[in-house]
Amino acid sequence: MAGIEKTITIKGVAPWFVTRDPGTGRYVGSCQVLNLSTEADSWAELTHMTADATDLLLGALAKSGELEEFLRERGFSIETTFKQVSDPKFDIPSPISYGPALSLA
Numbered sequence: 001m002a003g004i005e006k007t008i009t010i011k012g013v014a015p016w017f018v019t020r021d022p023g024t025g026r027y028v029g030s031c032q033v034l035n036l037s038t039e040a041d042s043w044a045e046l047t048h049m050t051a052d053a054t055d056l057l058l059g060a061l062a063k064s065g066e067l068e069e070f071l072r073e074r075g076f077s078i079e080t081t082f083k084q085v086s087d088p089k090f091d092i093p094s095p096i097s098y099g100p101a102l103s104l105a
Contacts, residue, residue, distance in 0.1 A: 008062065010092040012076035016050045018098045029096065033074050050096060058090045 040046035
């Protein structure tokens with residue numbers, strides 16, 4: 001039996017912080033709470049990449065049955081009840097902030 005397509009609403013905020021690599025000019029974004037990072041050539045591409053990375057992670061966790069625990073450990077909760085969701089979509093506030101490059105030294 002095929003699953004039901006549904007949007008899973010998540011309560012909480014997963015902020016992305018973006019900077020521009022001075023050596024390559026590429027935009028680099030990271031979301032510490034979800035332990036994700038991505039990079040792109042343009043701002044528009046980066047905004048798509050942050051959404052794609054979030055959806056891929058949360059989708060994989062939903063399929064493996066680990067989503068609720070993963071979110072709970074990070075202070076999130078699910079506002080939508082779901083079972084056997086195929087190709088889930090996620091609604092999670094993910095503001096993107098731009099700032100200067102951080103030194104990792």
